[in-house]
Amino acid sequence: MAMKRAKLADLINFRMRVTTEDGRQLTGTMLAFDKHMNLVLADCEEFRYTKKHAVAKSQGAEGAADLVEDKRTLGLVVLRGENVVSVSIEAPPANDNSSRLGVIPPGTGTARAVGRGMGGVGALGAAPSLAGPMRTQAPAGFSAPGAPPAGFAPNAPPPAGFAPPSMFGPPGSQ
Template identity: 55%
Template sequence: MLSLINWRLKVTVNDGRAFVGQMLAFDRHMNLVLAECEEFRRVRPKKKSGETEAGPAQEMKRTLGLVILRGETVVSLSVEGPPPAGDDEKKNAVRNPSLFSGQPN
């Protein structure tokens, strides 16, 4: 799990919803912290009187931002994409403070 920090993940929970976001943290209970998170869920329209079947299910999308998911509800994880390209530059800057000062290494 540690190797997935900052990666973009799709997390499915037991009620059928899916959350897509950048994983910032996790713990031993599989609680997850996702940044820039979006929620996806399937919604079936209600039957109108006189109809035998409801229309096709629609996928609803909602932007949530920072989310904490309880590990007990997590059903599956899958990788949606790599970490953002800017993260490598930030890590190098923290390891090498002279990048900020303008002085040679």
């Protein structure tokens, strides 16, 4: 009797246990994969088995090697497919929509473009952001940075006590 094998695409949102080349086991919800077997796991936990040497005081022996399981919570993990040795199913996806990751119930809103330059067509036939710079008049008493203060004529000589700027070096060098 042949058993139907599930394709990896059918296992999205399943709880998976992935074994890596270095012996670690990662358990998480599979969100995505690609042709290289790179995996994206959400709510991921790492399980590692290490040897811990326990010294028996009464025997005076070197000690016996015990396997100790270390558990670590990782969260969202992108696992390189080159390191994947095996993938097995831990649990099917949950049926209720509240526990699924990234699921937002549909709303009644309207999608609209937002941002710079997304307004209507200007007087020149192009969008305002594409029409080029516009000439505006500054409010009374306002001066732009680097401009002479209000009340000065644009091409007037400098006030008394100010020397004209030198063209050939820093001030006072001539």
